[in-house]
Amino acid sequence: MKEVDIAVIGAGPAGLSAALACGKSGATTLLIDFMDAPGGQLIKQTHKFFGSERQFAGTRGIQIPSIFINQLSQMPNVQLVLGVNASGYYADSGVLTLEDGGKFIKVKAKRVIIATGAGEKALAFENNDLPGVYGAGAVQTLMNAYGVKPGNRVLMVGSGNIGLIVSYQLIQAHVQVVSLVEAAGRIGGYLVHAAKLRRAGVPILTSHTIVRAIGEETVRGAVVAQVDQSWQAVPGSQREVACDVICLAVGLTPLVDMMWQAGCEMKYVPALGGHVPVRDENMRASNPAVYVAGDAGGVEEASSAMISGEIAGISAAVSLGFRAQDADARLALLKSDLAAIRSAPAGEKIRAGIMSAMACGGER
Amino acid sequence: MTDDDIIICRCEDITLRQIRELIAQGYHTIDEIKRVSRAGMGPCQGRTCRQLIARELAGALGVPIEQVEMPTFRPPSRPVLLSTIARGEADE
Amino acid sequence: MVRLKEHPILDFPPGREVAFTFNGKEIRGVEGEPIAAALHAAGVRVLRHSPVLGRARGFFCAIGTCSSCLMTVDGVPNVRVCTEPLTQGMVIETQKGHGHLPID
Numbered sequence: 001m002k003e004v005d006i007a008v009i010g011a012g013p014a015g016l017s018a019a020l021a022c023g024k025s026g027a028t029t030l031l032i033d034f035m036d037a038p039g040g041q042l043i044k045q046t047h048k049f050f051g052s053e054r055q056f057a058g059t060r061g062i063q064i065p066s067i068f069i070n071q072l073s074q075m076p077n078v079q080l081v082l083g084v085n086a087s088g089y090y091a092d093s094g095v096l097t098l099e100d101g102g103k104f105i106k107v108k109a110k111r112v113i114i115a116t117g118a119g120e121k122a123l124a125f126e127n128n129d130l131p132g133v134y135g136a137g138a139v140q141t142l143m144n145a146y147g148v149k150p151g152n153r154v155l156m157v158g159s160g161n162i163g164l165i166v167s168y169q170l171i172q173a174h175v176q177v178v179s180l181v182e183a184a185g186r187i188g189g190y191l192v193h194a195a196k197l198r199r200a201g202v203p204i205l206t207s208h209t210i211v212r213a214i215g216e217e218t219v220r221g222a223v224v225a226q227v228d229q230s231w232q233a234v235p236g237s238q239r240e241v242a243c244d245v246i247c248l249a250v251g252l253t254p255l256v257d258m259m260w261q262a263g264c265e266m267k268y269v270p271a272l273g274g275h276v277p278v279r280d281e282n283m284r285a286s287n288p289a290v291y292v293a294g295d296a297g298g299v300e301e302a303s304s305a306m307i308s309g310e311i312a313g314i315s316a317a318v319s320l321g322f323r324a325q326d327a328d329a330r331l332a333l334l335k336s337d338l339a340a341i342r343s344a345p346a347g348e349k350i351r352a353g354i355m356s357a358m359a360c361g362g363e364r
Numbered sequence: 365m366t367d368d369d370i371i372i373c374r375c376e377d378i379t380l381r382q383i384r385e386l387i388a389q390g391y392h393t394i395d396e397i398k399r400v401s402r403a404g405m406g407p408c409q410g411r412t413c414r415q416l417i418a419r420e421l422a423g424a425l426g427v428p429i430e431q432v433e434m435p436t437f438r439p440p441s442r443p444v445l446l447s448t449i450a451r452g453e454a455d456e
Numbered sequence: 457m458v459r460l461k462e463h464p465i466l467d468f469p470p471g472r473e474v475a476f477t478f479n480g481k482e483i484r485g486v487e488g489e490p491i492a493a494a495l496h497a498a499g500v501r502v503l504r505h506s507p508v509l510g511r512a513r514g515f516f517c518a519i520g521t522c523s524s525c526l527m528t529v530d531g532v533p534n535v536r537v538c539t540e541p542l543t544q545g546m547v548i549e550t551q552k553g554h555g556h557l558p559i560d
Binding site for chain 1: 458459460463464465466468486488489490492493496497501502503506511512513514515516517518519520521524538539541
């Protein structure tokens with residue numbers, strides 16, 4: 001059985017950043033991802049990041065993974081394994097089970113940093129499983145990472161930032177966005193993104209939802225309807241929209257299976273997308289061998305994921321006695337960066353959610 | 365197809381009608397529904413349906429979602445071939 | 457045009473083209489891209505039929521999380537084609553139901 005100081009599960013923005021911090025501390029570190037290429041969802045983030053230089057301001061998301069990988073590859077104490085599934089974590093022994101192309105591998109790690117990201121939420125409507133009903137992240141991946149158009153006429157469901165940005169990116173790829181429906185009475189994401197869509201002529205229908213996808217084997221349309229304040233379709237408001245893709249942007253939820261397996265105390269926090277581990281400000285969960293980083297601890301975005309990843313990495317290393325010279329100063333700086341990112345008015349819900357996730361449960 | 369035929373668990377093809385019937389029969393946790401119907405036991409391990417079932421339970425029982433008990437999570441969290449496990453741990 | 461050639465931000469450098477079969481028909485795709493991307497570019501939307509109701513299913517999450525895109529690849533069922541890289545000569549088939557394991 002392989003033994004390491006720290007195992008990091010997930011090589012997206014949070015995991016890459018966590019592994020780099022672990023590497024700098026001198027701890028032996030294993031970074032694991034089931035994809036063959038590192039970067040997680042950065043691979044489709046074509047926009048330039050903002051914030052400070054520490055969060056790669058001015059750099060496009062798609063360029064960030066290679067910056068991390070170049071640094072990690074210089075570190076003899078860091079091993080990156082790609083195309084490997086982390087299939088289980090056994091809290092009593094601290095053993096992780098991995099599966100690598102039919103090989104079963106066990107790793108004993110003194111600390112585990114879980115950076116498994118988030119998954120798309122589903123929506124219940126008729127024919128929601130018809131080919132052509134795609135998650136917004138999936139559409140973005142198909143288009144931005146692999147250069148394949150998802151279709152010709154897209155109905156977007158959800159007006160959060162993901163729905164708005166993916167709609168705009170579809171237009172950039174010469175795909176028509178026939179309409180965007182939002183069940184709430186107002187647009188969820190930033191108005192600057194919504195304005196771009198309006199200028200491009202995309203009708204944004206608030207208080208509207210999708211009722212049904214139309215088609216036999218693939219989507220050829222959708223029925224949308226106005227909803228009242230109790231989210232019920234208003235009689236007589238149903239109408240048909242012709243489209244070949246229905247794109248669901250109804251939010252993300254943290255992928256937290258491993259933290260349940262690890263026996264971490266979990267809490268349902270709607271502002272963070274669902275169940276998240278209760279953690280302290282150093283990202284340590286109630287199981288002291290487990291740290292959480294990035295969207296797995298609450299859905300935000302890639303910049304905050306990189307910061308929480310580095311906090312988790314430094315903290316996990318320090319807990320084992322690996323302390324880079326500037327560890328304390330760096331932690332303080334990272335925490336202030338995170339507070340700054342969340343300080344915008346739009347971050348109010350996140351701030352409340354984080355406070356809720358940090359509040360100690362009864363048994364701690 | 366009516367509202368009731370909406371697919372909730374894609375892996376096992378469980379519909380909204382079936383979930384509602386089970387709740388009406390007294391299955392009031394995600395785990396109970398899972399055990400009698402297999403909803404959430406397929407290859408995706410409930411990643412698509414769990415939240416939809418939780419919402420349905422919350423609505424039917426008149427409680428907030430956080431009071432809906434979550435099921436137990438066990439390894440493997442992603443499907444692994446039995447032959448992989450049967451061969452045992454690989455040599456380094 | 458399904459493959460993007462011009463994009464205001466992105467370049468899609470031509471990758472190595474490989475041939476594979478989908479239900480016996482030869483199709484070309486780019487080596488290393490997910491099988492689902494290659495099939496989508498070739499106009500294939502239905503990837504499997506669900507186990508109980510036989511409903512058509514396609515691409516959905518693209519991160520290997522759901523079960524929508526399970527296909528039979530080189531005889532092995534339940535392969536998540538949204539994350540499985542395409543290689544030369546792959547034999548890809550739509551999957552009906554739970555699939556059958558090859559006995560060796």
